[in-house]
Amino acid sequence: MKLSIEALVSGYGVVDVLHGVSIEIAEGEVVAVIGPNGAGKSTLLRTISGMVAARSGTIRYEGSxxxxxxxxxxxxxGLVHVPEARHVFGRLTVEQNLVVGxxxxxxxxNRKDALAEVYDLFPMLGQKARDLAGGLSGGQQQMLAIGRALMARPSMIMLDEPSLGLAPLVVEQMYEALDGLRRTGLTILLVEQDVYMALDxxxxxxxxxxxGIALAGxxxxxxxxxxxRRSYLGI
Ligand SMILES: Nc1ncnc2c1ncn2[C@@H]1O[C@H](COP(=O)(O)OP(=O)(O)OP(=O)(O)O)[C@@H](O)[C@H]1O
Ligand SMILES: [Mg+2]
Structure with missing residues (x-):
């Protein structure tokens, strides 16, 4: 397994948010985590990436x-996390933001190779390489946040709500770009509130x-x- 999580418990202060979560992701797999507001989706990603300490349970990445x-x-x-709120450095150029990653x-x-790969996946970033990141649209900033994570040359990426706050058309464009990422064979763990997009x-x-995991499949x-269908797709 690429990532294997067993009976994970974590939370903030005295409150447990995750109550024994177990999930597995194979090499090259694309897996989504969906669920309502406050379910613990972001906490799960934060715990995997070490931003929040696990209280018990195990997290194994490539067997370790x-x-x-x-x-x-x-x-x-090689395991990178693109957090929920996209933080780009507004006063740095697009390329400077990427170099930070x-x-x-x-x-x-080779930094040049890494940059070329990111520009290949997200041509818009290449076109705007010298522009200030602060001037990008929300969707472009999200792509920059993902591009920056890719500069670490990961073999697995965790995306927290890449469509958050984006107009429907921009969400479509975002997923077209993510499709390119998926085709590189990268292992992807996607947290998404747009359940249609996630399941697609x-x-x-x-x-x-x-x-807790209520359902999987x-x-x-x-x-x-x-x-x-009732809870997430409004059918
Ligand atoms: N830094 C924090 N300190 C204390 N409690 C927090 C913190 N971050 C989140 N929580 C709480 O943990 C619970 C799970 O939050 P989390 O952000 O993981 O949910 P989520 O599933 O990502 O929700 P959303 O869909 O709104 O992003 C919530 O009750 C939230 O209020
Ligand atoms: Mg969240």
């Missing part, structure tokens, strides 16, 4: 336990409710599941 590693050590293993790349990585993009999904089956 990473539960006690820090959020600066984990990206160096290269700091988590493995030693010996990912082959498999987990439904997280109240800090192939996206094609979940789309037809009564609970998913």
């Amino acid at each position: 336990e990473i539960g006690s590693l820090t959020s600066s050590e984990i990206p160096r293993l 290269a700091s988590a790349a493995p030693a010996g990585t 993009f990912a082959r498999r999904a987990y439904v997280l409710e109240n800090g 192939a996206s094609a089956a979940l789309v037809n599941d009564d609970h998913v």
